[in-house]
Amino acid sequence: MALKEPFYIVANLTPVPGKSQEVIAAIQPLTEYVQANEPGCLHYEMFQPAGPDVDAASAPVVFIELWKDMEALEIHRNSEPYKALMVRASTEGLLAAPPDVKVLQPVGGFPLRK
Template identity: 30%
Template sequence: MIIIHAGFQVKADQENEFLKEVQSLVEDSRAEEGNISYDLLKDSEKAGSFTMVELWKDMDAVQNHNQAEHFTSFMTKAPQFMAAPADVKLFNAEPIVK
């Protein structure tokens, strides 16, 4: 399983527009083959700070997601909302057998 944490620092005056745009990205991504979960979390202590937490079946699913129209469309619009570049971290998770 692949885990992605994508951190976004959103400009204060762009937060509502960001949330409007990201809503369809979340919905469409959840419907993708190979998606396990796709959630946007808002930092309760740092204004304008969000983290997208994504769980994918495998790297093929991630690559398909990165080429999907809803993802590429959002990424084209994203720079207007951001106060800083996105901070993306990928993790390879393995199940723990007890």
């Protein structure tokens, strides 16, 4: 299937047990940079599972991103803050596994209501 633009990315991050809040704190500078400097990123939001049975200290972190085009995503992946986060996650042992990243495009439903 050919990629239609804009497109979504869903990235699942699995923190080392007990390091979920450290992962969120490490990502925050990147989210601020993206908002201020990457107009090709149309949506960039971080989520965690919720509910009484969720261990917030070890819960996964899920990103839902909307990109104008592949060029915008490449700009993001080549930015210094993104590269710095990848190095930090590796050197500080923040993630239990590599990020699970999926490129998605809508096939039904409707977008966010205004």
